Every structure is written in structure tokens, then in C-alpha cells.
Amino acid sequence: MSTDLQALFEAFGATVGKPAMSDAEFGETFRSMMSALVRFDYVVAFAYRGKERPIDLYSTFDPKEHIIFVTLYQAGPYLLDPFYHTAHARRTGVFRMRELAPDRFFSSEYYRTYYVQTGLAEEVGFFIAADNDTTIVLSLMRREKTGAFPAAETALLKQVEPLVAKMARHYWSGLAARFDAQLNAGQQRGKKRGAKATALQPADAVWQDLNLTARETAIVDLVLQGHSSESIGLKLNISTGTVKVHRRNVYRKLGISSQTQLLSIYLKNFGATSEAHASPASR
Numbered sequence: 001m002s003t004d005l006q007a008l009f010e011a012f013g014a015t016v017g018k019p020a021m022s023d024a025e026f027g028e029t030f031r032s033m034m035s036a037l038v039r040f041d042y043v044v045a046f047a048y049r050g051k052e053r054p055i056d057l058y059s060t061f062d063p064k065e066h067i068i069f070v071t072l073y074q075a076g077p078y079l080l081d082p083f084y085h086t087a088h089a090r091r092t093g094v095f096r097m098r099e100l101a102p103d104r105f106f107s108s109e110y111y112r113t114y115y116v117q118t119g120l121a122e123e124v125g126f127f128i129a130a131d132n133d134t135t136i137v138l139s140l141m142r143r144e145k146t147g148a149f150p151a152a153e154t155a156l157l158k159q160v161e162p163l164v165a166k167m168a169r170h171y172w173s174g175l176a177a178r179f180d181a182q183l184n185a186g187q188q189r190g191k192k193r194g195a196k197a198t199a200l201q202p203a204d205a206v207w208q209d210l211n212l213t214a215r216e217t218a219i220v221d222l223v224l225q226g227h228s229s230e231s232i233g234l235k236l237n238i239s240t241g242t243v244k245v246h247r248r249n250v251y252r253k254l255g256i257s258s259q260t261q262l263l264s265i266y267l268k269n270f271g272a273t274s275e276a277h278a279s280p281a282s283r
Contacts, residue, residue, distance in 0.1 A: 008036035026171040027058025038153040042141040048087040076270040087135040105226030109259040122148040132176035
């Protein structure tokens with residue numbers, strides 16, 4: 001599509017003289033700017049910090065879509081998302097999902113169970129390092145019927161990335177305080193419910209009561225993210241055969257025989273461990 005310069009200037013002009021914007025105001029400004037440059041179906045912005053539940057900053061989903069893209073995502077699947085892992089690694093720039101996904105991502109149980117519900121053909125994200133170890137990810141999504149982003153449009157997004165990053169860091173500053181508030185609210189809620197105090201985030205506590213070793217935990221996490229045994233071996237510097245032995249041992253310990261059952265246990269345990277951490281507003 002051709003660049004709509006008038007729409008772009010109008011969107012950018014809306015920021016002039018504004019020292020601050022609400023989440024919705026900046027989200028709409030970003031959406032308007034991107035609409036002048038490329039074609040897409042959805043916009044969503046999340047803030048990430050460590051393994052904490054991501055904060056949803058802005059989205060264009062209707063209520064039904066919001067359940068899939070935001071509510072379900074925050075309930076645990078985010079930990080298996082290539083975008084989350086890229087944000088966690090503090091990488092910056094514009095990336096396509098296909099660039100970040102592990103080698104078996106599109107045949108993984110996470111993809112078949114959760115991601116296919118989104119009906120997306122492609123997702124492109126602006127990864128922006130913000131203050132105090134937080135990362136902002138602004139995603140542009142295209143549905144199957146729309147198709148993938150053409151190479152020329154992806155190149156254009158890369159060109160505009162420095163401006164988007166500077167604006168996002170300015171208008172979404174202070175995110176660390178919001179994560180702290182979310183964490184404190186969850187801890188207070190846990191105390192009121194009589195939950196056992198724990199210093200672990202739900203992401204770290206998922207496998208703690210299942211008698212898995214640290215190496216087994218690392219391997220099953222990578223399996224669920226969509227890594228093959230070969231890819232896991234390379235990441236952990238062990239042989240493919242050793243990876244397969246660990247996978248068999250995990251399945252035996254858990255009394256399961258498929259990745260479907262493994263994902264089910266993962267999500268069930270994540271839900272249980274996150275009960276004492278999640279604030280009512282994030283549900």
C-alpha cells in the first residue's frame with residue numbers, strides 16, 4: 001500500500017505539545033501512524049518485566065477476541081510465546097514471528113492448542129527496551145485472509161522503529177511502578193485468602209512440586225516453547241540423545257505419554273501457583 005502522508009502527519013501532530021498521554025491515547029496515536037504506513041488487522045501492546053504477568057497497555061480487539069489475545073494469554077501461554085522470550089532477553093528492534101519462533105514452534109502443542117485460535121497469518125512486533133528492566137512490545141497482526149506482511153512493508157516498519165521507540169519510552173515511562181503495584185496487589189490478595197507465602201513467581205513455581213530436576217525443567221520448558229530435541233541440545237550444550245533420555249524420564253515421572261498432557265499439566269500448575277500472585281484487575 002502507498003504511504004498516506006496526510007494521515008501520518010495528523011497522527012504525529014496529535015502528540016505535539018503533549019507531555020503525557022493515557023494508554024489509550026498513545027495506543028490510538030500509534031495505530032493511526034501505522035495505518036498510514038502499512039495494512040494490518042489488529043494492534044496490541046504489552047509491557048514485560050522478567051517472568052511476571054505482562055501488563056496489557058492497549059489493544060484493538062473486540063470483547064471475544066480480547067479473551068483469546070489478552071485474557072487467556074496472560075493466564076500462562078505468554079511464557080511459551082516467542083515474543084515474550086525475545087522481550088525477556090531484552091532484544092530490541094522490529095521482528096516477525098517467523099524470525100523468532102523455535103524450529104518446531106508451528107507443530108508444537110502450544111501452537112495447536114492456543115496460537116491457532118488467534119487465526120493470525122503473521123505478527124510483527126516493535127521491541128522497545130524501557131526503564132528498569134521493562135520491555136514494551138507493540139504488535140501489528142494480520143489475519144489469515146489478509147496474509148503476511150510484504151517485505152517492503154516490513155522494511156518500512158524497521159525504518160520508523162527509532163521514532164516509535166522514542167515515543168513509547170516517553171509516553172509509557174514508569175512501567176516498573178505499575179509492575180510493582182501489580183505484584184503487591186497480588187501478594188496482599190494472597191494473604192487475605194490465606195495463601196502460603198512464596199518468593200517464587202508462578203513461572204518459576206510451575207514444576208517445583210513435581211520432582212523434576214533443574215535440567216529436566218529446562219528441557220520441558222523448551223519442549224513446550226516449540227524446540228526440537230536437536231535445538232534443545234544446542235541451547236543446553238548436551239547431546240540430542242541426552243535430551244531424549246531426559247524427556248522420557250519426565251514423561252515417566254509425570255505419568256504421561258504426550259506433549260498435550262505435558263501442556264495441560266503446565267497450564268494447570270501455572271494457574272494454581274499464580275492464584276496468590278494475580279491481582280483481580282489482571283484477570
